[in-house]
Amino acid sequence: MRFSHRGALSVRRWITIALGVGLVMVACGGSGGYVPAGIVRSPAPDVSGVSLLDVASGNDFAFQAEPGGLLVVFWGYTSCPDVCPTTLADLRRAMRDMGESAEVIDVAMVTIDPNRDTPEVLAAFVQVFFPDGRAIRTEDAAALAAAAVPFGASYEVTANPDGLVDVAHTGFLYAIDENGLIRLTWPFGTNSDDIRLDLESLLKEGNNA
Amino acid sequence: MPRAIRLLLPITVLALVGSSCGGDDEGVSIYEPWARPTAAAQDTGAVYFTIVAAEEDSLIGVSVSSGVAGSAALHETSMDEAGVMMMSMVPDIEVPADGEVVFAPGGFHVMMRDLVEPLLDGASFEMTLVFAQAGDITVEVDVRDQ
Numbered sequence: 001m002r003f004s005h006r007g008a009l010s011v012r013r014w015i016t017i018a019l020g021v022g023l024v025m026v027a028c029g030g031s032g033g034y035v036p037a038g039i040v041r042s043p044a045p046d047v048s049g050v051s052l053l054d055v056a057s058g059n060d061f062a063f064q065a066e067p068g069g070l071l072v073v074f075w076g077y078t079s080c081p082d083v084c085p086t087t088l089a090d091l092r093r094a095m096r097d098m099g100e101s102a103e104v105i106d107v108a109m110v111t112i113d114p115n116r117d118t119p120e121v122l123a124a125f126v127q128v129f130f131p132d133g134r135a136i137r138t139e140d141a142a143a144l145a146a147a148a149v150p151f152g153a154s155y156e157v158t159a160n161p162d163g164l165v166d167v168a169h170t171g172f173l174y175a176i177d178e179n180g181l182i183r184l185t186w187p188f189g190t191n192s193d194d195i196r197l198d199l200e201s202l203l204k205e206g207n208n209a
Numbered sequence: 210m211p212r213a214i215r216l217l218l219p220i221t222v223l224a225l226v227g228s229s230c231g232g233d234d235e236g237v238s239i240y241e242p243w244a245r246p247t248a249a250a251q252d253t254g255a256v257y258f259t260i261v262a263a264e265e266d267s268l269i270g271v272s273v274s275s276g277v278a279g280s281a282a283l284h285e286t287s288m289d290e291a292g293v294m295m296m297s298m299v300p301d302i303e304v305p306a307d308g309e310v311v312f313a314p315g316g317f318h319v320m321m322r323d324l325v326e327p328l329l330d331g332a333s334f335e336m337t338l339v340f341a342q343a344g345d346i347t348v349e350v351d352v353r354d355q
Contacts (some may be wrong), residue, residue: 127248
């Protein structure tokens with residue numbers, strides 16, 4: 001089976017928008033406005049209707065944070081030696097540096113490679129980084145592709161004749177609020193300090209809302 | 210430019226200004242080889258390090274003990290304009306005279322397949338890099354978080 005979904009959203013466009021917003025704020029004096037390192041998409045994508053299974057319960061996972069908290073979601077696969085462990089390690093460092101305030105942040109990983117990522121493999125991988133992290137998986141290729149749309153995730157998993165599997169995928173982290181809205185999207189390589197500052201800012205915003 | 214975007218720029222060869230790197234006056238030195246710990250379920254791992262060369266050379270191969278992984282290869286992660294990341298094998302990597310090449314997350318790395326056992330934090334293992342001029346260089350890779 002071949003799993004693929006090519007997103008229509010251009011990341012470069014988000015980046016351009018984010019840059020533009022940042023420049024405008026600087027030009028206007030920028031007093032008091034926090035400019036996140038993550039990308040702000042407008043309107044904020046709503047992933048509350050996404051239907052994928054939590055491997056621990058076998059039920060649909062709710063892509064919504066606990067009230068006042070945040071849910072950070074990563075789309076990846078476990079046979080990924082570079083991008084995926086790096087991203088999860090950066091997120092873990094950001095949350096460790098936050099201390100107790102990170103307790104209201106949940107983490108979930110959606111596998112784009114369910115053929116190789118069995119429920120056991122996926123859960124073990126996620127929990128190395130986050131003991132309470134949720135492992136999200138479906139074997140229904142259409143359901144996975146549909147779920148990728150509001151996230152703006154894309155992936156292509158191709159088994160070669162030589163037995164190797166090629167994977168191309170977006171390596172974003174998504175910060176989701178209690179309403180299921182994606183508030184920030186971090187590109188691969190975002191520094192853990194920047195992730196921490198963004199998370200702290202989102203939590204502060206939420207508490208003041 | 211957001212820091213995140215700058216980090217996305219390909220990590221490529223950086224020319225050294227001066228020659229204060231403390232390594233040998235000639236040949237090739239490998240600095241800080243490390244690998245991230247892996248979960249029991251993971252079948253792949255990556256090794257990162259920095260190559261510093263006094264004279265022009267070319268990294269043409271890599272191996273690790275069969276007790277560590279089934280195979281090892283030189284890889285590069287790259288990203289297209291839509292933000293899609295992919296890995297490709299690279300046959301060789303040029304190191305310029307008085308130059309360095311950085312193997313780091315999101316760029317060049319040694320990809321290990323079919324890990325025999327999980328890489329445990331605090332452990333170490335041997336890796337041999339093969340250079341066209343300098344020949345085989347074996348280093349001790351530390352397993353640590355970053």
